[in-house]
Amino acid sequence: MKYLCLIYASEIDWANMPKEQMESTNKEYFNFTNDIKKSGQYIGGDALQPTSTATTVRVRQGKISTTDGPFAETKEQLGGYYLINAKDLNEAIQIAARIPSARDGSIEVRPVLVFG
């Protein structure tokens, strides 16, 4: 099954992170990504620019309306994602638990809907 792991963490904490810690976290992410590539569980993944760069778009009565910022203000913000292959939810949970941000943020694991 395919699962999308949405990474939520505090942007403020991230922005205020000391340089050495930032480097070691990045290295952890790099290693984790490599590991799941080697095991064949990686399908895709990206980090996102902070929510200060976000734009929310809606179309109402045929008119586009755009607003600044994310759809919902929350304590933790969507900061990146992995799309993975896992046998079942238990395996997906085990993989999600290895994402470095799971330790200070949270990972939402969502099965991908298959049509047909």
Added chain:
Amino acid sequence: MLMPDDQEMAAQQAPQAAERNEQIEALYRSDSRRILATLIRLLGDFDLAEEAMHDAFTIALHTWPRDGVPQNPRSWLISTGRYKAIDRLRRSARFNAASADLADQLEATASSAADYTDDTVHGLEDDRLRLIFTCCHPALTPDARIALTLREVCGLETEEIARAFLIPAPTLAQRIVRAKGKIRDAGIPYQVPAREELPERLDAVLHVVYLVFNEGYSASAGESLTRHDLSSEAIRLGRLLIDLLPEPEAIGLLALMLLHDARRAARASADGELILLDEQDRTLWNHKQISEGAALVERALSSRRFGPYTLQAAIAAAHAEAASPEATDWRQIVGLYDVLLRVESSPIVELNRAAAIAMRDGPAAGLALVDAILARGDLADYYLAHSARADLCRRLGRVPEALASYERALALTHQLPARRFLTRRLAQLRASPQNREV
């Protein structure tokens, strides 16, 4: 219309048929959960498995009286259920291509499936464990875990569960449907967790069992103090669990439930009034059950891998094994609370420890601790904290404070027996304010 001969034959067969029906009913009671657990594994779907099982029992009702009971009734029911499920899928395949694929897949594995005969009893037990772990998966909401466990593992009817939890049956039915939907759509596997996941996953299972027990033991609202059916269901689940997986904390939890339940008959008077531990008639306690609980505590403690359930059970055993309130070993109980606080720190454990300290060192020492807990605000809205404080003040002769705390406790609980108890205490205290030993 029956011909005379047929009637005669039917009359001869009737007692035998009735006997067979009883046999099938007994088999349903004893084995339907095992059969269901295996069918869920074989068919990969809760609802399909349930239909398949009912089909199989229905066929048994028709054919066994005529052809006799098969040698391995359980495996007969499993394989019949499985073929009926494939049949159902084939019939719906006309409308749904996915059903056809699934039927093909199931049929292909059917021939190689010698995995449900009685020779592999062990495999069947594994299926029950799989079912328990799936129903108690932490990805399901706690409410759903309880409902699903009682429905699928214990085989209670939806209506029975709804009644026990004082919620409308459609609400409960919906909860179960959603939970099954999540199992299917999120890919919750039908398996016993791997060793490294086991401690966390077992905690989730034990928590479900404990919640079911508590729901039965101390009804959260309404008239009856114990809804005993739920407690005995929880105990049955606890026994099943240690048969399948004798982990120390599972043993500890069973012990805890047995020890609490052993005092059931003494917890309330004939007219439903709450009776506190030190005022209970100890001859009403179920001493056989206490011995069993105490032996299980020993077994769990000796593993040296015990946790909070075992420690609570050890405390319950210390109470239960005392011949009288005065004979209670409060030093041992305080010691056990100290360990429990280290393993699982919580304000409620602190409160209970304070009550034990009051028994060991006197009410003043206990009151200081209770006041410190209340001052932190943790249990400000917990009626038992105020009623404990009131009790200590009463024993110290501080009547106005005792009255105020009983009033506060009364304002915080909706449990009728607890309310009556508090009202009674208030009346006694008001009637004799000068009496220091009420």
